[in-house]
Amino acid sequence: MPATADPDALFEAFSGWAEERGIALYPAQEEALIEVVSGANVILSTPTGSGKSLVAAGAHFAALARDEVTFYTAPIKALVSEKFFDLCKLFGTENVGMLTGDASVNPDAPVICCTAEVLASIALRDGKDADVGQVVMDEFHFYAEPDRGWAWQIPLLELPQAQFLLMSATLGDVARFEADLTRRTGRPTAVVRSATRPVPxxxxxxxxxxxxxxxxxxxxxxxxxxxxxxxxxxxxxxxxxxxxxxxxxxxxxxxxxxxxxxxxxxxxxxxxxxxxxxxxxxxxxxxxxxxxxxxxxxxxxxxxxxxxxxxxxxxxxxxxxxxxxxxxxxxxxxxxxxxxxxxxxxxxxxxxxxxxxxxxxxxxxxxxxEHVIENEKALAKAGDDPKKRRKVVRKKAPEGFVNxxxxxxxxxxxAEPEPLTSRFRVTHAMLLSVIARPGNAFDAMRRLLEDNHEPRGAQLRHIRRAIAIYRSLLDGGVVERLDTPDAEGRIVRLTVDLQQDFALNQPLSTFALASFDLLDPESPSYALDMLSVVESTLDDPRQILAAQQNKARAEAVAQMKADGVEYEERMELLQDVSYPKPLEELLFHAYGVYRKSHPWVGDHPLSPKSVVRDMYERAMAFTEFIAHYELARAEGIVLRYLASAYKTLEHTVPEDLKSEDLQDLIAWLGEMVRQVDSSLLDEWEQLANPQEETAEEAAERADHVKPVTTNARAFRVLVRNAMFRRVELAALERYDELGELDAASGWDADAWADAMDAYWDEYDDLGTGPDARGPKLIQIEEDPRHGLWQVRQVFADPAGDHDWGISAEVDLAASDEEGRAVVRVTAVGAL
Known part of the structure; x- marks a missing residue:
């Protein structure tokens, strides 16, 4: 780092550093870096592979030399965390922090990596008083994304003190951004373009x-x-x-x-x-x-x-x-x-x-x-003979085909990339953040609503929306008017305290905290009900919910056919069949009550669903769940949802509300995610203590998961679930599936059917409710010296005799190798 922030000295120092590493700067990189170190805003529109990341590193370098806080933003958390580790290697872990909403590392560092939404929240909360000296916005074409583009626009509107570096390979015409940035920040704005690719x-x-x-x-x-x-x-x-x-x-x-x-x-x-x-x-x-x-x-x-x-x-x-x-x-x-x-x-x-x-x-x-290719092939076969060519029956495009x-x-x-379209929007969180600032909130909102990038007609719609939100906050007692300005110039203020990371994390996490009090800790379903509250606040995994609904409707149709229901009535009844929504009535009532005093949650609809709960109640492993709902092409979506649920359970539920059963469930969920793919949790946990590692070391760490038996608590739950899965299948008399499950143990479908026939001779039901799956009905004798556990799963018979069950042994070495509980059934019958 040079002893001076002189632009020439900064450029020489950075270009010298690059040269030492064998990096020769392209002309566009040189031009952009000269503008950046001189303090100008830069819009960098150069092709993919032309070294925009190096310009971003030079910008952070210049900001550090000027003793400014510099922010790097990107559209997705994975890219933010990747850049975080890259910058740690460049500037040292003590100088780099990260904010992604569900992870906060070294937040007071001079270089911060964050998602665009996080920076937008900071800009709304603190405006020109925010400690933001420089903003590097990567993949700036996301400005035009319908759902998320607002987050790229807000910092441009609300951070006039900052220097901006906007980067993308596909920006299109940026003349209005050039003029707008110069007007707002008072800095010159340089547009650096290059149509010349390093690789043509x-x-x-x-x-x-x-x-x-x-x-x-x-x-x-x-x-x-x-x-x-x-x-x-x-x-x-x-x-x-x-x-x-x-x-x-x-x-x-x-x-x-x-x-x-x-x-x-x-x-x-x-x-x-x-x-x-x-x-x-x-x-x-x-x-x-x-x-x-x-x-x-x-x-x-x-x-x-x-x-x-x-x-x-x-x-x-x-x-x-x-x-x-x-x-x-x-x-x-x-x-x-x-x-x-x-x-x-x-x-x-x-x-x-x-x-x-x-x-x-x-x-x-x-x-x-494809039809054009088929026609060309047929014409080529006909050769130059005009008669043969006339006889060729040309294939038509499929109906509705867009040619x-x-x-x-x-x-x-x-074609040049299309001009970027403004995606500004008004939310409760926006108003609350602006009202929480010192100063006149009405003037601040007026500037935000009338001096954004929207056409005038859209601005008027946003103004009407803002007025409606403000009135709802006033009616709900969340804000109040002041007769005289307070010491910080406010004429309207909040009557509630907003947490520091307001709107950065799960928006409904505070609702979840309030809803936990509605549940009975003595209920046998308490742990699963706590899970359902948390799941209702998570983003909907649409592919999973669609698969659950399709499965539920297929099962409903089969039952209705068996019951002789006519086709028209079946189709009508099917409209009411959806994916499972535990505690739906309770949660929506609680949400309605909570919304009256916290109107901003209206921006984030509640969505009861059962993905983790469904998997747990069915005692399914990850692969079984994927197969059951035919989600092979959405494995990553399922895993990301499970990881999100685990993180939220781990950090949203207070320790004093975590019952033994809930702690078991959380341990099971975390271990299952880690065994399927440890990267989602390993990276999240590594962020708390960032260590420099090579790409090879990261790959090695990701490919070698800790043995599943290491986490004893989670492994016991895996064993319990594996045993209870057999109880559920036995209760449904699905002996073919049991035969597939236990083929290695020598228990085929016929063996299971014979064993269970004897049970059905004595009892007419087999329980599968919360009590049936509880720890009281399973006995585990751990014998790690011989590498085996002996397990007995007792059946919940209607008479309460508890004299029937499944005996099995658990192979610890095989479990570690396969990342799941490897259970071998040894007997099914009366004690």
Whole structure:
């Protein structure tokens, strides 16, 4: 760090540091860094792979030299935490902090990594008085995201004291940002553009079948190839279809096997992925477990994958080095309709082609529609004979097909990214944050509402919304008018205390805390009810809830058919069948009452659901839950939800409210998440004590999970659940599933049926309620010396005799190897 903040000295120091590491600055990087160290705002719009991260590092360096607090923002928590560790290595752990809403590390550090929403909250709460000297906003094109774009706009409006560095490869026309930033901050604003890529791109349009196109790319050494699909299912299907092409040499396959090593493929999709990657084919999409995506990235970085089949959401900042991008289509379904790709979407994906330091050029290829390719093939077969060509029956596009052509492709290549659209919005949290500031809140809100980036008509709608929210806060007694300004100039003030991290964490966590008091600690379902309160405050995992609803409706239809219900009535009754919503009535009543005194929770709807509870009550392991609801393409979504539930349970529920059963449940959930994929929790826990580690060390840590038997409390719950799963299946007389479960123990479906027939001769019911699964009906004799536990699960018979049950042994070594409780049934019958 230079002894002076002189711009010339800063530039020389940073460029010298880069030169020592063998980094030669591109002209655009030099220009941007000169502007940054001189104190100007910079809008950096350069292609992917042109070194924007290095400019960001130079900006942080300059801010540190000027003794300013500098913020780095990104759209997703994963990228924020990745940048946090990168900056720790650059500037030292004592100088770097992180805020993501569910993690706070060294928050008083001079360099802070955070999500855009966190910075927006700080800007609303403190405005021009915020201790923010510089803001680096990565992936600034997210400004136009419908749901989240407001968070990129608020800091621009509310932090006039800060220097801004806005970065993206696809910004489009930024003239209005240039003028607006200069007006608000009083600093000059430099726009640094470069159409010149370090690795230039070439473009091709193909009318050959996909297999031919890909084979040619491989033969002409254009690999690695990223094949872009617009659904996760299509990406996986393509990987399977390509297994017939020989991608790699024997030596390359051996190198892949060596890098994979003892990596645990713990799920059905994982076992399929193992086959694909060993063949040189990767799969990459948002529904995968993080550990699988990371493995594909590591193999790609090592140059071992020839093809990666993925979706258009390559991931913000994901490091998947590729040479060629191959579009399977130029249209996508956007949630409401199928449409042609926008220029920004196209350039974001196409820009991934070409690896700096590896390739001299990158290639972008687009496939013609399938029916066009079929027609070209038929015409080629007919040759030059006019008669034969006239006889060719041309294949038509499927009904409703949105067409694209070579002309569409050429237009996308030439098109500039669309101008960024303002996504400003008004919420209760916004008003509360502004009212909590010193000064006149009405003047502050007026500026915010009338001097934003929205057109005038939208501004008027926002003003009406703000007035309605303010009146609800006034009526609810949350704010009050003052006859004379207070010592800090307020003419309206809050009557409640907002926590320091208001609106940064789970918005409904305070509601959850208030609702816990409504539950009976003596109830046998207390732990599960506490879980249901927490689940009702979490974001909805739409794919999981849709799968639960489909399953519930399928079961309802089967029952109605068995009961002889007519078709029309069945269809009418099905409308009322949904996914499970425990405590729905109680929670909505409590929410209505709580909302009267805390109106801002109205921005965050309550959503009762049962994902973790469903899994726990059914005593299902992760893989069983995935199979039951057919969620193989959404494993990552399921795991992220489970991890979020675990973190919230661990940190929202006060220690004095955690009963033994709830502590067991939390331990079980944490261990299950860790055994499936430890990265989500390991990274979260590592943040509290950041340590420098290489990429290889991080991969090694992620691939080697602690033995499942290490956490004795959690392992006992896994054993209890494994035993109770058998009770549930026995109660439902699903002997085929029991036979599959216990095939290794020699207990096939017939053996289970014979054993249970004797039970049904004595009793007409088998309990599966909270008491039936409680610790009183299971006996565990731990004998670690012999590597086995002896277990007896007692049946809850209607007479209360408790003389029937399942005896089993638990193999500890096998459990550690498989990351689950490996149970071998030894007997089913009376004591």
């Amino acid at each position: 791109l070439s473009y091709e349009y193909r009318t050959t079948p996909m297999t031919e196109t890909l084979t040619e790319l491989l033969e002409t050494h254009q690999a690695p190839v990223y094949i872009v699909h617009f659904t996760q299912a299509a990406a996986v299907e393509r990987a399977q279809a390509l297994m017939s092409i020989n991608m790699c040499t024997r030596q390359e396959k051996d190198a892949i096997a060596e890098l994979i090593g003892n990596f645990r493929f713990t799920t059905k999709f994982g076992r399929n992925l193992s086959r694909y990657v060993r063949h040189g084919i990767g799969v990459h999409h948002a529904g995968m477990l993080p550990k699988y995506r990371r493995l594909v990235e590591r193999l790609a970085q090592a140059g071992l994958l020839k093809v990666i089949c993925g979706t258009d959401t390559l991931g913000v900042g994901v490091n998947v080095p590729i040479r060629s991008v191959l579009f399977t289509a130029l249209t996508k379904y956007d949630g409401s309709r199928v449409r042609v790709l926008r220029a920004r979407e196209f350039h974001q994906i196409a820009g991934r082609a070409g690896r700096a330091g590896f390739d001299t050029s990158g290639l972008v290829v687009a496939q013609a529609p 694209w052509s070579q002309q569409t492709y050429e237009k996308l290549i030439a």
